[in-house]
Amino acid sequence: MRYIDEFRDGALARRLAAAIAREASPARTYHLMEFCGGHTHALSRYGLKDLLPANVQMIHGPGCPVCVLPIGRIDSAIALAARPGLILTTYADTMRVPASKGLSLLKAKARGADIRMVYSSADALRIARENPGREVVFFAIGFETTTPPTAVAITEASAGQLSNFSVFCNHVLTPAAIANILESPEVRELGTVPLDGFIGPAHVSTVIGSQPYEYFAEEYQRPVVIAGFEPLDVMQAILMLIRQLNEGRAEVENEFTRAVTREGNAKAKSLVAEVFELRRSFEWRGLGEVPYSALCIKEKYRAFDAEARYGLEYCAVADNKACECGAILRGVKKPTDCKVFGTVCTPENPIGSCMVSSEGACAAHYTYGRFKDVPVVARVAA
Ligand code: SF4
Numbered sequence: 001m002r003y004i005d006e007f008r009d010g011a012l013a014r015r016l017a018a019a020i021a022r023e024a025s026p027a028r029t030y031h032l033m034e035f036c037g038g039h040t041h042a043l044s045r046y047g048l049k050d051l052l053p054a055n056v057q058m059i060h061g062p063g064c065p066v067c068v069l070p071i072g073r074i075d076s077a078i079a080l081a082a083r084p085g086l087i088l089t090t091y092a093d094t095m096r097v098p099a100s101k102g103l104s105l106l107k108a109k110a111r112g113a114d115i116r117m118v119y120s121s122a123d124a125l126r127i128a129r130e131n132p133g134r135e136v137v138f139f140a141i142g143f144e145t146t147t148p149p150t151a152v153a154i155t156e157a158s159a160g161q162l163s164n165f166s167v168f169c170n171h172v173l174t175p176a177a178i179a180n181i182l183e184s185p186e187v188r189e190l191g192t193v194p195l196d197g198f199i200g201p202a203h204v205s206t207v208i209g210s211q212p213y214e215y216f217a218e219e220y221q222r223p224v225v226i227a228g229f230e231p232l233d234v235m236q237a238i239l240m241l242i243r244q245l246n247e248g249r250a251e252v253e254n255e256f257t258r259a260v261t262r263e264g265n266a267k268a269k270s271l272v273a274e275v276f277e278l279r280r281s282f283e284w285r286g287l288g289e290v291p292y293s294a295l296c297i298k299e300k301y302r303a304f305d306a307e308a309r310y311g312l313e314y315c316a317v318a319d320n321k322a323c324e325c326g327a328i329l330r331g332v333k334k335p336t337d338c339k340v341f342g343t344v345c346t347p348e349n350p351i352g353s354c355m356v357s358s359e360g361a362c363a364a365h366y367t368y369g370r371f372k373d374v375p376v377v378a379r380v381a382a
Helices: 010-023 037-045 071-081 105-110 121-130 147-159 174-183 203-208 211-219 231-246 266-275 299-304 325-329 361-372 376-381
Strands: 030-036 056-063 087-090 115-117 136-142 165-171 197-200 224-226 252-254 276-278 281-284 288-291 295-297
Touching: 010 231, 030 037, 030 174, 030 231, 037 056, 037 231, 037 361, 056 174, 056 325, 071 087, 071 105, 071 136, 071 165, 087 121, 105 115, 121 136, 121 147, 121 165, 136 147, 147 165, 147 266, 147 299, 165 295, 165 299, 174 203, 174 211, 174 288, 197 211, 197 231, 203 211, 203 266, 211 224, 211 252, 224 231, 266 276, 295 299, 325 361
Parallel strands: 030 056, 030 197, 087 115, 087 136, 136 165, 197 224, 224 252
Antiparallel strands: 276 295, 281 288
């Protein structure tokens, strides 16, 4: 398939792997964080880590939209769905994220709540138009990639005076999360998460462009290479990062030039700016409260803000004690460090959010690579 096969060529991947092995200095270790779950998925699915020398280590980042959603937000969505007559709509992965009391949106639906999976915010709008006598809420999650379509839904609802539609906004921001990681004690003081450079997000960067990462490269002296989600994109980005580190450079480079520009998508950004503004603080699973790391709906569109309409108050809830998702999302631990990985916690029965979406580190590792780090005895048992 054109535009896909070219980026999955095994011979080229081996050539890139040889270049990485040749150029990576044996005198040091390269600790590279792939921020995005899409890159985590590609690394696991295509076995890219097996192509890398031992001194090039990949660290999973928090860029998986459902993984970073804290339990309290899912609980609020379930409480909304329990209102008589209300229809809650959301993306598929969100349905399976564990909430309090052993619940999830999927389980709440099984108990009778009218919760519907949608492919886009436009589907949620359609459901609102088709059900004028019922309140319809779109439970909106995701990074900068899914924010513009939510903005479109709100502006369309406003233009069409669709009074039974609102949005429970949980959109989060990539640059704030990267800053939080770089400022964390594990990176700055304790040194438990050595971080030499970042593979920058693919889809997010098509919207925000490469310019927002320039601050991290300059201020924290960490190179960033924006990369697509295909295996050759990731291998090329790793090579570009190694070259920067070898040359003592800390710049933003763009491997994903077929989709990303420095400025990003001006139309999408202006739509987002029209509808949303920064939240003072937002709780992320794993990162805790992160200032100015998420969006809320502007006063002008308050009529479509589910938090205002239904008086939702956020209530923080601790993660399951057995779950290491928080540490995994901060890059401190790996999926196999979790005692319940692959036994109690599986994609069919996720205990934590990282096992839900294919972009989650635990789900990717379970599906494509779990046996590499698991002792032989455990392999037989699995
Ligand atoms: S294996 Fe399950 S419980 Fe453990 S960290 Fe991953 S998602 Fe959380």
